[in-house]
Amino acid sequence: MERIEYSKRHYAVSFAMCAVCAVALGYLTFGRRYGEMFMPLAGGTGVAIGAAIGLLINRYIGAPKPVEGGGWKRFSDAIITMGGTGMFALNIYLLYKMPLQPLTWALTGLFLWCVALFAAPRLRYATNPMLYGGIATVMLVSAAAYLLVLHPLTAAQAKAVAIEQGYTGTLYTGYDHEQTPAGCYVVYGKRGGKWYYLYIDALDGELLLASPER
Numbered sequence: 001m002e003r004i005e006y007s008k009r010h011y012a013v014s015f016a017m018c019a020v021c022a023v024a025l026g027y028l029t030f031g032r033r034y035g036e037m038f039m040p041l042a043g044g045t046g047v048a049i050g051a052a053i054g055l056l057i058n059r060y061i062g063a064p065k066p067v068e069g070g071g072w073k074r075f076s077d078a079i080i081t082m083g084g085t086g087m088f089a090l091n092i093y094l095l096y097k098m099p100l101q102p103l104t105w106a107l108t109g110l111f112l113w114c115v116a117l118f119a120a121p122r123l124r125y126a127t128n129p130m131l132y133g134g135i136a137t138v139m140l141v142s143a144a145a146y147l148l149v150l151h152p153l154t155a156a157q158a159k160a161v162a163i164e165q166g167y168t169g170t171l172y173t174g175y176d177h178e179q180t181p182a183g184c185y186v187v188y189g190k191r192g193g194k195w196y197y198l199y200i201d202a203l204d205g206e207l208l209l210a211s212p213e214r
Contacts (some may be wrong), residue, residue, distance in 0.1 A: 004209050014136075018049070018052035018072040019137045020140065021135075022049045025044045025140070028143060034152065035158075039175075041139065041143065059129075094108075100150065100182040101181075106142040157205065165198070166191050188213075197213065
């Protein structure tokens, strides 16, 4: 199979993008600073790690030359068109249903990235290392934009809200993606000898509900 060579700089930059994305999303997802708020982006961590490994392999053996035409090209274009349509529909649904969730921001960023690829045809070749570096960067920028624009509470801050309201005990902190459009921290605390599930808005820190344990 004929191979195509990309510059070492492209591989280096893309690998760095994937590595930074994997570390950052891994921290946000599994570091517990934000509870499970970024858990839907766990797949992004895996994608970034897989892309980095794939880049190393391609750099070693050479990337297959992109198909310029023929039946496979038409078939792959059809798959891309259907996938893009599905992604657009999902993005519209999430913007309507969960506009303040990190996953919605990430998918919106990826959709805009897909649109941008049509302006740079060579960049969208599956063999181009910058394609994978770009995907990793978009996910990282989307997560950063979410944090910078919305300034969500950390799990520790949600626990502090519970303490200010007079709750003590275990104060276990989890995260509920469905409770409100913004998402809620769920703090398990005790007051007056009874245990409660406290639903604290992740954006403004308001205690929305204190549900007694049954």
